[in-house]
Amino acid sequence: MDKRIPSLAEAVADIPDGATVMIGGFGGSGAPIELIHALIDRCLATGSPRDLTVINNNSGNGHVGIAALIEQGMVRKMVCSFPRSADPRVFTEKYLAGEIGLELVPQGTLAERIRAGGAGIPAFYTLTAYGTDLAQGKPVAEFEGRQYVQERWLKADVALIKAELGDHHGNLTYRMAARNFSPLMAMAAARTIVQVTQVVAPGCIDPEHVVTPGIFVDGVVEVANPAQEEALNRANAVYPEVQA
């Protein structure tokens, strides 16, 4: 078994128009910038994919990563908990112009819905959002004297995530708080593509330290020195770079 993919372009080649795409990361931490930019490159070259539904905690910052994906007009709808950032202009302008949809989900409910999608749990109950606007239209049930909101699983066609080590079987480790949503998204997508800082042979990751077992991973592509969204934004980076 060998889940290695030789290039970023091949890693994102099969994502169709209209796909639902989970993208790992919380703000810039764990954002798979290179995979996202490869998707933009493909769209610039071929006109596809477009009309994406993107699931991420946020909605992009500055003009790189998810913000660049939105800026290219590739995203129809965002599903996120906090569509704000230091520089949220790209999403904000499209949202206020009615050019992009938004499903706002409390952060813990977003995480649990994604896990539920991966774990075969079509619905669960939570206190979160009970009695608020974000529970409108959702079934409510009482357990042990308290009212809970029914929430549904969230699945995706593809997950694009970033990890630290990845072996040929797709076993993954993460780096610090860059872990965040990625292990859940890997479970919940029909196809999970991972950019890793280093590809290693099976057996190089201690079985005790595997965070995402390879069963949840379909492809691994090495990006040895991944960009940090925060650093790119501090340098006022724009993707794709404007040609001089």
Place this chain on the structure above:
Amino acid sequence: MDKRIPSLAEAVADIPDGATVMIGGFGGSGAPIELIHALIDRCLATGSPRDLTVINNNSGNGHVGIAALIEQGMVRKMVCSFPRSADPRVFTEKYLAGEIGLELVPQGTLAERIRAGGAGIPAFYTLTAYGTDLAQGKPVAEFEGRQYVQERWLKADVALIKAELGDHHGNLTYRMAARNFSPLMAMAAARTIVQVTQVVAPGCIDPEHVVTPGIFVDGVVEVANPAQEEALNRANAVYPEVQA
């Protein structure tokens, strides 16, 4: 913060009659034999605790660990998926005599119900057991054209589990397949007591390798050379040892 407990006797001192106790382990792997035997010692000395409801995947093997707990008459009811073992006599005889209760739960549902208890999810839906005797009396709902069974969370007053390393904050690692239900039980019990092979200072466990964060742990007691249930049973061990 220091969650160390100096002795096994102190570790199990506060468990009251009638408590619901989650006990880690799958068969002998991960079974906290010393904590269980300390509980038996306490009952022999003081007559308490009794009337326990014990949650574990199995129902004991031979005459040590959970089997010994049952043999002492301390257990009112077992909640488990597979109340059989190489030598299941202790449970079997009491069950057939109507002296102990049994709630039989499919293994994955048992795991998920415990996680739900720890995660604040009072109920969830699963395909598991739909249309079978084990779903009788449980609500059913349809999602996306399929029928699912509603299952409820499972919580406990106390969890007794076994881990490998534990630091003063209660951060834990496990050893191989001895992990099984223990990280879930640590989340789902009001009080989680852990026997660890080695207590280490905070900072000795790499934050990337912590499996159970200390927030889920209340007490840590060192048992440097823990017994393996399987080895005890192969040696025909009985607890407490019969005095010659």
Place this chain on the structure above:
Amino acid sequence: MTTRLSNAQIAWRAAQDIADGAYVNLGIGFPEMVARFQPPGRQAVFHTENGVLGFGEAPPAGQEDWDLINAGKKAITLNPGAAFFHHADSFAMVRGGHLDVAILGAYQVAQNGDLANWSTGPRGVPAVGGAMDLVHGAKRVAVLTDHVTKDGMPKLVESCTLPLTGVRCVTRVYTSLAVVDIENDHFVLREKLPAISLDELQAVTGARLHVDGEIADLIVPEL
């Protein structure tokens, strides 16, 4: 000429349908034998409910580590690329449809795919383990079984009379006499031992065996 496959031979036949790199759960007991018969050049990744992916053969006697066991509580070893995880993650793999195939034993299989394999009735101590989760989790649920019970009663039936493990979950049955698919609430015969006629097979089967195209010979090495 072979008139009935041994358990090892049934397991061998099932192993031929497992692709390289497939994620597989083998039920306790007889289905565990499937791991021995992977065709050369193929390596499946075996999952055990108690939190191991990528385990290998049993260790030599005396070298067991009783923290490293499978769902049948037997000692195992690890292959390179193995991973440990807790029970909720383990059953997320199962329930979430991440396993490619689960191979289980059976008391009865009905023509609509219903499976009974956990209880023979109200006597004794009931025990279910992970069977009810596995039957609704894996992408493909296959059954290994003798074609008939020890008393000669059919195990492939119109509808199960024993307590169900799951409804409409089995898609293929490997028996001591045949390979049978379940499609549209019917048994469809795919392969049978050359030594047995279709009529003879039908006579020991509790529901109609449909034929859809060629019936291949079920040919298995001596094992």
Place this chain on the structure above:
Amino acid sequence: MTTRLSNAQIAWRAAQDIADGAYVNLGIGFPEMVARFQPPGRQAVFHTENGVLGFGEAPPAGQEDWDLINAGKKAITLNPGAAFFHHADSFAMVRGGHLDVAILGAYQVAQNGDLANWSTGPRGVPAVGGAMDLVHGAKRVAVLTDHVTKDGMPKLVESCTLPLTGVRCVTRVYTSLAVVDIENDHFVLREKLPAISLDELQAVTGARLHVDGEIADLIVPEL
């Protein structure tokens, strides 16, 4: 004489109520200041939604690692005994009631404990983050806030007019003028600045302030 506490002083007062070893989540912004004012000899363990328990102060400028941030996307450091985990485990800690206290900001708090802190109405881009999870997770949910809005309107009200974050969730409010508990659908005044009279405080509070025993002086150091 102090007539109004600064944000730092409100945070200081809240910090005095946090026990040694408590597990604490501090909301983005002003509540983050609470971490600076832990009394000597006490060390709380701080939780951030994005998967870190036991983080420490901000690193010096230029030494940030942007994989190590808090929920406000600010760089942090680790204390000994820290742990990383994914978002579902992080919110299992929250939703499962494992945090001892969550300290949040507020637009409005109602006398029944309802909190509004995520939306000022339908204009602009809505964003909720983890607030709705936190208010129903922690064993104790406290609010830090100015006693009145910038326009001088009460923030402690009979019932919230802004969109709710959670119902009946707040148990204590630390304001720029007072410390107020919420008990049985009432505001109960516990402490107030010595410089302000009960009548003056009531005049800037949108619901009846009940008194149950002594009202202590709210005394906070210059910060």
